[in-house]
Amino acid sequence: DGGITQSPKYLFRKEGQNVTLSCEQNLNHDAMYWYRQDPGQGLRLIYYSQIVNDFQKGDIAEGYSVSREKKESFPLTVTSAQKNPTAFYLCASSIGDRAYNEQFFGPGTRLTVL
Amino acid sequence: GQNIDQPTEMTATEGAIVQINCTYQTSGFNGLFWYQQHAGEAPTFLSYNVLDGLEEKGRFSSFLSRSKGYSYLLLKELQMKDSASYLCAVTDSNYQLIWGAGTKLIIKP
Numbered sequence A: 001d002g003g004i005t006q007s008p009k010y011l012f013r014k015e016g017q018n019v020t021l022s023c024e025q026n027l028n029h030d031a032m033y034w035y036r037q038d039p040g041q042g043l044r045l046i047y048y049s050q051i052v053n054d055f056q057k058g059d060i061a062e063g064y065s066v067s068r069e070k071k072e073s074f075p076l077t078v079t080s081a082q083k084n085p086t087a088f089y090l091c092a093s094s095i096g097d098r099a100y101n102e103q104f105f106g107p108g109t110r111l112t113v114l
Numbered sequence B: 001g002q003n004i005d006q007p008t009e010m011t012a013t014e015g016a017i018v019q020i021n022c023t024y025q026t027s028g029f030n031g032l033f034w035y036q037q038h039a040g041e042a043p044t045f046l047s048y049n050v051l052d053g054l055e056e057k058g059r060f061s062s063f064l065s066r067s068k069g070y071s072y073l074l075l076k077e078l079q080m081k082d083s084a085s086y087l088c089a090v091t092d093s094n095y096q097l098i099w100g101a102g103t104k105l106i107i108k109p
Helices: none
Strands: A004-007 A010-013 A021-027 A031-037 A045-051 A056-058 A062-064 A076-079 A087-094 A109-113 B004-005 B009-013 B017-026 B031-037 B045-048 B051-057 B060-064 B068-075 B085-089 B096-099 B104-109
Touching: A004 A087, A010 A021, A021 A031, A021 A109, A045 B045, A076 A087, A087 B060, B004 B068, B004 B085, B009 B017, B009 B060, B017 B031, B017 B085, B017 B104, B031 B060, B045 B051, B045 B060, B068 B085
Parallel strands: A010 A109, B009 B104
Antiparallel strands: A004 A021, A021 A076, A031 A045, A031 A087, A045 A056, A062 A076, A087 A109, B004 B017, B017 B068, B031 B045, B031 B085, B051 B060, B060 B068, B085 B096, B085 B104
16 A cells, blocks of 8 residues: 555654654655644644755754655654754655645654653 | 634534634635644645635535635534544645644534
8 A cells, every 4th residue: 555654653852862753655756745743833844855865944944854865765853953842743745746736644753852 | 924724623513514714815826725634643635726616525525715815614414533623724826835723623422
């Protein structure tokens, strides 16, 4: 079955540590996205990638980094520079970046920084 | 600034009809999406509107008025499994999705 996987589902880290969240898709989609979801707020775009080896900052990129070395994979690193990293992180992909292209989401990773 | 407004929470009765409204102010408009998100899970696509009017898909319908910056999602014959958050999102002139905070729908027996 095609889809998007994120691992792990729950992640705990100590303050000051970098952590990498995994996102893999086998939908053959070109575009991939990382969002952050906080209670009472809409999804906020962290980074997105329209093609392999290229990515752009979203609205809240500070303290995060990404790579897109393979079409299937778009890992997100939450660095120690991110001031409030505890959140629900969602990865998504779409066939392209056209306005009508729906985004398919992974199950999410809930990150808690202690 | 860009803004999407939805009610925070709504309550409805099983078997009834509920309308969830969404108003938007964005830099340009290239379409509006509705997604459903159960607690702790991923959002799933419900509908996409780019032209004015009503799009019907089974028990769910979505309406758009571009001149009013307004959309609604209509859910008929409500079932307990429809208890979820409903997210409105607009594609702006840069083809970026702007998301509303979502409406939590509570269904009571």
